[in-house]
Amino acid sequence: MKKIFQVVGYQNSGKTTLMEKLIYTASVNGFHVASIKHHGHGGKPDTKDSTRHQKAGAIIAGVEGDGTLQLNIKRDSWTLKEILAMYESFPVDLILVEGYKKEMYPKVVLIRTEQDMPLLELENIQCIISWVELNKVEYPVxxxxxxxxxxxxxxxxxxxxxFD
Incomplete structure (x- = not known):
């Protein structure tokens, strides 16, 4: 079983930048990294962010949105579980997932504004990276x-x- 870790937050909170940093750091520390990005803003995904993931060191970088998985496989829709099942066959030991907030995998949450606080109700939070000061939070901040x-x-x- 491969390790799976999520980076979640609302739009423009720094998810893709953090993914780049994690992919690069994990890669130079011996991990064979794959990435999956959820394009959750409607419409077909573009490859801009997955290209950033590849440049950071991801062996495989996919993006899913509106039923299109940018590995050039088309069907009505894709669940994260289906994508991860496919990724299991690839020679990687870490899969970093950008988005899919409600999934149950271990995750880091990015908080940009006070309005992002409902994200702290998500499951399996390992730590929080915040643009604002947070008080009385039960996770490392x-x-x-x-x-x-x-x-x-x-x-x-x-x-x-x-993470098994």
């Missing part, structure tokens, strides 16, 4: 500008924690 701290935390989490 990192300021968006403390990149070294949260990247190291996430790398150790990926190295040491079993």
């Amino acid at each position: 990192f300021n968006i500008h403390d990149e070294g701290k949260y990247i190291n935390f996430l790398l150790e989490l990926l190295k040491n924690k079993s």
